Amino acid sequence: MKFLLTLALSATIAATASTAFAGGHDGNPAVTARKAHMQIYQHNLTILGNMVRGNADYDAAAAQAAADNMVILTTLNQSTYWIPGTTNAELGDETRTLPAIFESGSTAREIGGQLAAATVALAAVASDGVEAIGPALGPVGASCTACHRPYRISRN
Amino acid sequence: MRRLLIITAFGAIATLAGGLWVTRPLTVDADTVSAIEGNAAAGEMVFALGSCASCHTSPDGDKAVLAGGREFTTDFGTFVAPNISPDMLNGIGNWSQVDFFNALRQGTSPDGKHYFPAFPYASYARMTDTDVANLWAYMATLPSSDQPSQSHRLTFPFNMRAGVGVWKALYFRTAFVQPAGDTERGRYLAEAIGHCAECHTPRTALGGLQNNRWMAGAPDPSGKGKTPGLSPAQLKWSADDIAYYLETGLTPDFDSAGGGMAAVIEGTSKLPPEDRAAIAAYIKALPATE
Structure with missing residues (x-):
């Protein structure tokens, strides 16, 4: 089941990236794939976050599916789209990724590990009610921020 | 002629001394x-x-x-x-x-x-x-x-x-910039301790804040990117959205804070909820600027 989900998610990312690419987007394919990956994180986080904020009713199945998706997203091999030479320094406004992410001393991989652990913890409680999700969502958001702080440009 | 020179010299010295006195620490x-x-x-x-x-x-x-x-x-x-x-x-x-x-x-x-x-x-x-x-x-x-x-x-x-x-x-003016309105606490937290305007307000060529464009957004202090404008026309978030962002660093569409704002969130996440709500109310009450 998990394998199928992984496969489906990988296909979705590939489809999103290629659709954007084919739809007149002549950008860097690595950047397009990164954005697609991030969008699917965001999509699932939105489902959970809206339940926590009371913007949506709690739905155990939907919450579990979203949390499981996030776990799977952290397990995908992303090495073909996180590559040096595809940052804001080389591509300008096309990407907000800063070169520091690929430089020595980068903590991105370590933060990725923290995100993976946080999503596993989130998935473990996603069916236990909205009160359980809120605290588990904190470390997930903190991991996002931990990476965005040093490695992503602030935008207007 | 000599008298004129002396008067001019005295005038210049007095102006300089006056200037130094006015601008002394x-x-x-x-x-x-x-x-x-x-x-x-x-x-x-x-x-x-x-x-x-x-x-x-x-x-x-x-x-x-x-x-x-x-x-x-x-x-x-x-x-x-x-x-x-x-x-x-x-x-x-x-x-x-x-x-x-x-x-x-x-x-x-x-x-x-x-x-x-x-x-x-x-x-x-x-x-x-x-x-x-x-x-x-x-x-x-x-x-x-x-x-x-x-x-x-x-x-x-x-x-x-x-x-x-x-x-x-x-x-250098210590008076608050915005009227207190219903958000005196929020104004204090934002304009004094939180010093939000230092990054979110554009500056003059000499580095002074442009108070008539208060919180209208500015180049990011890191030198890369921009800090967003927070005036009503620029930030459409609800007060609850802002308070939640200050608590979690998550935007209404669940993107996360980055850059210098991530450091700010580390601080605001530790505030009591009523203080985050006060800052949110202050931001919602900002005048229209661009």
């Missing part, structure tokens, strides 16, 4: 300030919202140690945040509470010089006596670093501290 009333008893536990919250750590921690060091060394590239040159840990030699451990008040309230150093306004004393100057004393008490409890402070690397004439006196005469 000012100090607080030492007797009043030294009598205030700070509370370290209460100061932790001031420290968090004041985001002292976001500028004064070493870029690759321990987040709890205010060793300095972080660089800020601006149109005037590169500022290097100093060591403000309690180290007696290289930090501010040998300061008195009066020295600390002079720094935050007047932008004046213990040796009577102007601080450059990269240190946001123009905002901190609005803080209450109690909050300044509490912050001082809390900072004395933090770990020390013996890392020496580095010199700023500024271009002429901006490297002349006397020029900061002119800057202060032009821009």
Whole structure:
């Protein structure tokens, strides 16, 4: 089941990236794939976050599916789209990724590990009610921020 | 002719002396300030919202140690945040509470010089006596670093501290910028301790905040990207959205804060919910600017 989900998610990312690419987007394919990956994180986080904020009713199945998706997203091999030479320094406004992410001393991989652990913890409680999700969502958001702080440009 | 020259010379000297007097570094009333008893536990919250750590921690060091060394590239040159840990030699451990008040309230150093306004004393100057004393008490409890402070690397004439006196005469105003309205607490947190406008308000060529474009967004202090405008036309979030963002760093569409704002969120996440709500109410009440 998990394998199928992984496969489906990988296909979705590939489809999103290629659709954007084919739809007149002549950008860097690595950047397009990164954005697609991030969008699917965001999509699932939105489902959970809206339940926590009371913007949506709690739905155990939907919450579990979203949390499981996030776990799977952290397990995908992303090495073909996180590559040096595809940052804001080389591509300008096309990407907000800063070169520091690929430089020595980068903590991105370590933060990725923290995100993976946080999503596993989130998935473990996603069916236990909205009160359980809120605290588990904190470390997930903190991991996002931990990476965005040093490695992503602030935008207007 | 000679008489005219003498009068002119005297006039020039008097103007210069007057100018230097007007722009001299000012100090607080030492007797009043030294009598205030700070509370370290209460100061932790001031420290968090004041985001002292976001500028004064070493870029690759321990987040709890205010060793300095972080660089800020601006149109005037590169500022290097100093060591403000309690180290007696290289930090501010040998300061008195009066020295600390002079720094935050007047932008004046213990040796009577102007601080450059990269240190946001123009905002901190609005803080209450109690909050300044509490912050001082809390900072004395933090770990020390013996890392020496580095010199700023500024271009002429901006490297002349006397020029900061002119800057202060032009821009240093301790009055709050926005009316209190229903959000006096929010205004205090945002305009004094939180110093939001220091990044979110555009500046003049001389580095003064453009109060008529308050919180309209500005180039990011890191030199890359922009800080967003927060005025009603620019930020459509609800007050709840803003409060949730200040708590979690998550936007209404569940993107996360990045850059300097991530450091700000570290502080605002520690505030009581009512203070986050107060800041949100203040932001929602901002006037329309672009």
